[in-house]
Amino acid sequence: MQKTKDLCASSSFFAHRTQSKDHKKVMNHHIWQGDVEEADHLRHQKDTKGIFAKRIETIERVFANAKGKYCMH
Secondary structure (H helix, E strand, O other): OOOHHHHHHHOOOHHHHOOOOOOOOOOOOOOOHHHHHHHHHHHOOOOOHHHHHHHHHOHHHHHHHHHHHHOOO
């Protein structure tokens, strides 16, 4: 299997995508990014949609009260 670095260097579009001479691109992700993506995936599953719908009536209401009454922005 060819390394990504080699694939990028051999691409005719390489000059348009990056100015990197060592054929590297740095991507930063939040430490919890994988967990956030998994939660988002689960939120859209058929058996968990009801749980997330209840969140609006319960948890989100508590957060709204905290923001409004106690200036927790």
